[in-house]
Amino acid sequence: MSEILERLRVETREAHEAIERDLAWETRVATHDGYRTLLARFWGFHVVLEPALADVLQDPTFFDPRRRLRHLAADLGVLGLGETTIAALPRASMTLPCDRDQAYGALYVLEGSTLGGQVIAKTIGRQLGFSPDHGCRYYAAHGRETGPMWKAFRQRLVEMAEAGDTDAIVASATRTFDAMRLWLCAAPVPLLDGEGRGPVVKVSHRG
Ligand code: HEM
Numbered sequence: 001m002s003e004i005l006e007r008l009r010v011e012t013r014e015a016h017e018a019i020e021r022d023l024a025w026e027t028r029v030a031t032h033d034g035y036r037t038l039l040a041r042f043w044g045f046h047v048v049l050e051p052a053l054a055d056v057l058q059d060p061t062f063f064d065p066r067r068r069l070r071h072l073a074a075d076l077g078v079l080g081l082g083e084t085t086i087a088a089l090p091r092a093s094m095t096l097p098c099d100r101d102q103a104y105g106a107l108y109v110l111e112g113s114t115l116g117g118q119v120i121a122k123t124i125g126r127q128l129g130f131s132p133d134h135g136c137r138y139y140a141a142h143g144r145e146t147g148p149m150w151k152a153f154r155q156r157l158v159e160m161a162e163a164g165d166t167d168a169i170v171a172s173a174t175r176t177f178d179a180m181r182l183w184l185c186a187a188p189v190p191l192l193d194g195e196g197r198g199p200v201v202k203v204s205h206r207g
Contacts, residue, residue, distance in 0.1 A: 004161035015177035022185045036079045043072040045092045052096040056103040071137040078135040094179040105172025114141035
């Protein structure tokens with residue numbers, strides 16, 4: 001395995017484990033409300049990061065098929081959110097990639113998330129009845145093309161890293177994992193208050 005792929009896998013392992021642990025995705029996709037809240041948080045992340053990646057990469061043939069903001073909007077539409085509501089959803093605040101090394105490090109995280117997404121999509125299908133064509137487009141990601149898309153991404157990453165700064169790529173990937181975890185896990189959780197008068201909105205900060 002090439003140095004950059006090995007370094008990314010090893011040096012972001014802890015960050016991956018942290019997001020898997022803190023996301024509590026099984027609980028969150030067990031109900032319509034939880035699923036909708038989670039998708040809204042992902043929307044707030046992609047809406048900020050995708051345009052920054054497109055600006056830096058300047059390669060629509062490569063990047064456009066990897067954009068998933070539109071899939072999030074489609075799924076949120078199925079879940080009952082109108083366009084105006086979606087556009088007003090909270091947006092993440094994070095350090096944005098400003099060169100190619102940083103962009104590839106961040107894209108590594110987004111593209112890698114399509115792998116775990118395949119498992120999550122199956123659970124959502126079973127539990128909530130959504131399919132890639134209806135309500136679960138985001139997690140279905142590249143569908144049957146997920147494997148080949150991941151392979152192509154890794155090839156591109158290896159080529160790019162030959163002339164790039166490996167430390168900067170790894171640092172950006174780690175930073176992106178952490179920003180995503182903090183953003184997704186700080187989602188407002190609607191709760192009933194102690195006397196059943198709810199719902200009240202409480203912000204939970206895990207991790
Ligand atoms: C949104 C949060 C997540 C992000 C950003 C993320 C990111 C990544 C990345 C970057 C990789 C590639 C690792 C490599 O270099 O080989 C990966 C692989 C993987 N992730 Fe995640 N992941 C997330 C959540 C999850 C969850 C919740 C699961 C469990 C359902 C999961 C399961 C997997 C699996 C099965 C692989 C493939 C391992 C392999 O085939 O080598 N991920 N993920």
